[in-house]
Amino acid sequence: MGTGTTAALGSALFLLFGAGAAAQDAGNYPNRPVVMIVPFAPGGASDFVARIIQPGVGQILGQQIVVDNRPSAAGIVGTEVAARAAPDGYTTFLGNIGTLSINPGVYPNMRIKPDRDLAPVSICADTPSILITRLDFPANTVSELIAYVKANQGKVTFATPGSSTLNRLEMEVFKKDAGLEMVHVPYKGGAGPAVMDVFGGHVDLMFTTLPSAMEFVKNRKVKALAVTTRERIADLSDIPTMYELGWKNLVTSSWQGVLVPTGTPRPIVDKLHAAIVKVLAEPEIQARMRKSGVIPVSSSSPEDFKTYMDVETAKWTKVIEESGVRAE
Numbered sequence: 455m456g457t458g459t460t461a462a463l464g465s466a467l468f469l470l471f472g473a474g475a476a477a478q479d480a481g482n483y484p485n486r487p488v489v490m491i492v493p494f495a496p497g498g499a500s501d502f503v504a505r506i507i508q509p510g511v512g513q514i515l516g517q518q519i520v521v522d523n524r525p526s527a528a529g530i531v532g533t534e535v536a537a538r539a540a541p542d543g544y545t546t547f548l549g550n551i552g553t554l555s556i557n558p559g560v561y562p563n564m565r566i567k568p569d570r571d572l573a574p575v576s577i578c579a580d581t582p583s584i585l586i587t588r589l590d591f592p593a594n595t596v597s598e599l600i601a602y603v604k605a606n607q608g609k610v611t612f613a614t615p616g617s618s619t620l621n622r623l624e625m626e627v628f629k630k631d632a633g634l635e636m637v638h639v640p641y642k643g644g645a646g647p648a649v650m651d652v653f654g655g656h657v658d659l660m661f662t663t664l665p666s667a668m669e670f671v672k673n674r675k676v677k678a679l680a681v682t683t684r685e686r687i688a689d690l691s692d693i694p695t696m697y698e699l700g701w702k703n704l705v706t707s708s709w710q711g712v713l714v715p716t717g718t719p720r721p722i723v724d725k726l727h728a729a730i731v732k733v734l735a736e737p738e739i740q741a742r743m744r745k746s747g748v749i750p751v752s753s754s755s756p757e758d759f760k761t762y763m764d765v766e767t768a769k770w771t772k773v774i775e776e777s778g779v780r781a782e
Contacts (some may be wrong), residue, residue: 483543483555484613485517491539491548491713493532493553495525498644499663499748503579503710504548504740510733511745516709516723527782528618529553530564537571541717546726547572550710551620555767559774560781569767570716574759575723576730577711580749582683585668585696587659588652589675596679596699599659600632607635613648613660616640617779620708624661625769626777627703628696644652652676663708664747682706689744707749709766711759723756 492504504521512519524532533553539545585596593599603610610655614622617640629636634650639657641648645666651657653675664681671678671690680696681687684705696704712730714723731752733739742749753759 457750462679480543480719480725483722483725484515484517486544487520488512488515488544488546489520489522489539490548490589491522491524491532491536491593492548493524494524494644495537496523497646498712499579499665499708500548500550502528502665502746503581503743503748506739507578507730507733508760510736510739511722511726511729514729514732528557528561528616529580530557530561533565533568533572536713537566537568537700537715539715541715543714543718543722543726545715546575547713548578548710549713551708551766552618552768554648554711554763556623556756556774557768558621559771560779568713569763572713573716573718573723574753574757574763575714575726576736576753576754577709577751577759577762578730579710579743580707581663581665581709581747582687582707582749583621583661584664584667584671584690584693585628585659585679586649586652586671586676587679588655589593590655590678591658594677594679596694596696596701599679600634603632603634603636608637610641610659611637611643611657613639613652613657614755615645615648615662617781620706620770621645621661621663622779623773623777624704624706626775626779628701630777631701631703635652649676651697668747687747689747709751709762711753711763727753727756 460534490504492501508519508521524535529552536545536547593602612625645662648660649662649666652660653670661709670676680694682696682704684697686695734750734752740750
């Protein structure tokens with residue numbers, strides 16, 4: 455038997471037995487608790503999504519899902535921990551638009567690459583944004599806001615949870631399209647501190663994720679000018695969308711999704727995908743998410759999620775390049 459034939463046979467046997475081992479692993483999976491790394495502190499949008507799907511996914515898989523919060527460096531620390539974990543299905547990652555599609559453009563020297571080192575399982579949630587202002591800000595509509603800022607170029611302040619966040623990039627898109635100059639005030643610790651300073655009147659306005667501002671908006675402690683969904687939100691039906699006001703580039707959301715280290719056996723990925731999709735289809739879960747301003751969604755397949763991520767990464771990388779946004 456020639457060397458080439460022997461090598462080919464060896465490769466075939468390796469693939470055969472490797473596939474069999476992966477299938478066997480998937481059949482026994484999971485036989486111990488599964489960790490879900492969340493790269494942000496408890497209480498934020500990503501943590502909310504992780505903990506709302508945690509019990510149901512664990513019940514379906516027959517093992518506890520342990521949420522492990524790893525906040526630091528715009529989510530980069532948690533992303534690295536997840537990407538470097540063993541690809542055995544026992545470490546999962548609840549990533550979001552910032553960690554997966556924005557950070558690579560803002561931090562080009564990241565030691566890991568999300569699109570290379572993490573394998574998508576399913577999107578879990580769309581979290582739209584809302585444009586809010588302090589209560590005494592002299593504008594009650596988006597058009598009035600634009601007119602005021604243009605009359606006071608370089609004087610109006612806007613808050614963000616940092617450079618590598620959708621909320622910063624949304625404002626950059628709005629500024630560019632409307633021809634506005636404003637002063638950026640970055641905050642650490644997520645959207646919470648920034649929203650509190652809008653509420654306190656220390657900063658003028660911001661785009662923020664809807665769950666971060668929902669109670670302030672409902673209790674009329676801040677002014678809500680518009681949301682970033684294509685259609686109006688049922689619980690906030692009196693608030694227009696940026697899209698209907700003519701800002702077609704501002705149909706945006708801070709999505710969250712589950713990924714695993716690259717190399718995780720496909721049967722395990724499929725088992726995780728099926729469990730997540732099943733949980734997100736439950737009416738009670740959907741109602742809880744929508745009540746908090748989060749839209750439950752799932753991917754038809756891991757490939758579908760990968761395609762979505764690639765489109766989002768290309769879109770926001772272009773915004774980053776055009777606006778010159780850098781880490782602060």
